[in-house]
Amino acid sequence: MGGKILKYFAGGNTAKGFYSLYDTNLVDLERVFILSGKSKNEKTNIINHFIKKWKDLDYPMEIFYRASNPEHVEGLIIRNLNFAIVDGDYPREIGKEQVGAQWETIDLDQSDRTARLDGELNEVTDLKLKIQQSYLNAYNSYQTGLKVHDEWERIYIDHMNFDLADKVATSLIAALFKKAIPVTHKDSIIRRRFLGAATPIGPVDFVDNITEGLSTRYFLKGRAGTGKSTLLKKVAAEAERNGYDIEIYHCGFDPNSLDMIVVRELGWAVFDSTSPHEYFPEKTGDEVIDMYELTVAPGTDEAFAEEIANIEARYHEQMKLGKFYLAEAKKYEDELEEIYCKVSDHSQTNLMIDELDHLLVNQSNQL
Structure with missing residues (x-):
């Protein structure tokens, strides 16, 4: 049987700034090569080399992608090879x-490349400042959007009827x-990730990939503030109490909230x-839980329609601004x-x- 590829983001552009969840996915691995260097493309190309080589050998692998450019990878894990x-x-x-003990940083800029940039050092400095400001503007937009979302x-x-919400959680x-x-x-192994991210081309998610092969999927529906994240936190806590390994996927907008729990x-x-990762049942084992229908007073949407429309418009405006600034940052990064x-x-x-290939082949032979 061929190896499976699991895709996700390990870092994201959020209302809290860039949010890093890398370590919980790397913990306990024997060999971790940490690439350092000015060129993101060079690092992506190196990682792609190993993806192609070991994918052809049918090894299950985890690939995480760049929130700054979701077409590019920024990491690979092959747990069978540690x-x-x-x-x-x-x-x-x-x-x-x-x-x-065997984690190693590889500096791709061992020789001073700046010595060969000649007259372009000023342009490099200027681009770096523009990139930094574009990301800052994006994060400020998302932060403002989060405040608007809180109103929503x-x-x-x-x-909301919290007693009913508790009953939904208990039943689920x-x-x-x-x-x-x-x-x-054993203790639970908990991996924290993002199923999606804000990117220069808009929201991107890997829900279909992450849930592929699972027999049961519960789709939580409902408006903002109807207890979806709270319900997920209760599910995660119960899984941990029972000793199961858990994949916890945080919200790519507000990382303090959760978007998904998986117990394989x-x-x-x-x-x-x-939205922005809206899916609908399409196979046996899919089931919808609508928190608005089950827990919120009937007629709430209608009673607050004008206020909700105003909030929604302001929220989407901040999301558009965030996307604009991420695209601006990518333009400068490409330059x-x-x-x-x-x-x-x-x-x-x-x-x-070639050297890393040799090390990895030796490691695989020892397992």
């Missing part, structure tokens, strides 16, 4: 919680764990299935990459790839 290779440059936080949530929170947890046997011989040992996922490409030493990069 191996990862990842872009480790700022703003990512890698090795903050753990650094294994308040309408529904004020008209009973269904999820009705055939489960608690795992008492039990074959299910529960996820927020509202910077063109400059770095002129001084890239591909022969040195190829030698480094």
Whole structure:
């Protein structure tokens, strides 16, 4: 049977700034190669080399993508080989919680490339400042959007029946764990990720990929503030109490909220299935839980229609601004990459790839 590729984001552009969730996915891996260097494209090309090579050998792998350019990868994990290779440059936080004995940083700029930039140093400095400002503007837009979103949530929170919400959670947890046997011989392994991200081309998600092969999927519907994230936190807590390994997917807009819980040992996922990652049942085992219909006073939408429309318009305006600034940052980053490409030493990069290939083949032979 061929290996499966799991796709996700390990870092995202959020209302809290760039938010890093790399370490929980790298923890306990023996060999982690952390790439450092000016060129993002060079790092992506190196990671793609290993993806192609080991994909052809049918190894299950995890690939995480760049929120700054979702067509490009920024990391690869092959757990069967206890191996990862990842872009480790700022703003990512890698090795903050753990650094294994065989974790290694690889500096792709070992020789001083700036010496070969000649008259372009001023342009490089200017582009870096523009990139920094564009990201700051994007994060400010998302932060403003989150405050508007809080207004949106308040309408529904004020008209929500919390006793009914508790009953929905109790019923769902009973269904999820009705055939489960608690795992008492180990602690849960918890991986924290993003199922989607704000990107220069708009929201991108990997819901279909992440939930592929699961027998049961619960689609949480409902308005802002109707308890979807709270319900997911309760599901995660119950899974941890029972000793199951958990994939926790945080909200790519507000990382303090949750978007999905997956327990592969039990074959299910529960996820927020509202915009910008709205999905609908399409196969046996799919089920909708509508928190608005089940827990909010009837007629709330109609009673506050004018106020909701105003809030929604202001919210979407901030989301559009955020996307604009991310696209602006990418434009400047692309210009910077063109400059770095002129001084890239591909022969040195190829030698480094050959060396890593040799190390990884040796590691695979020892397993």
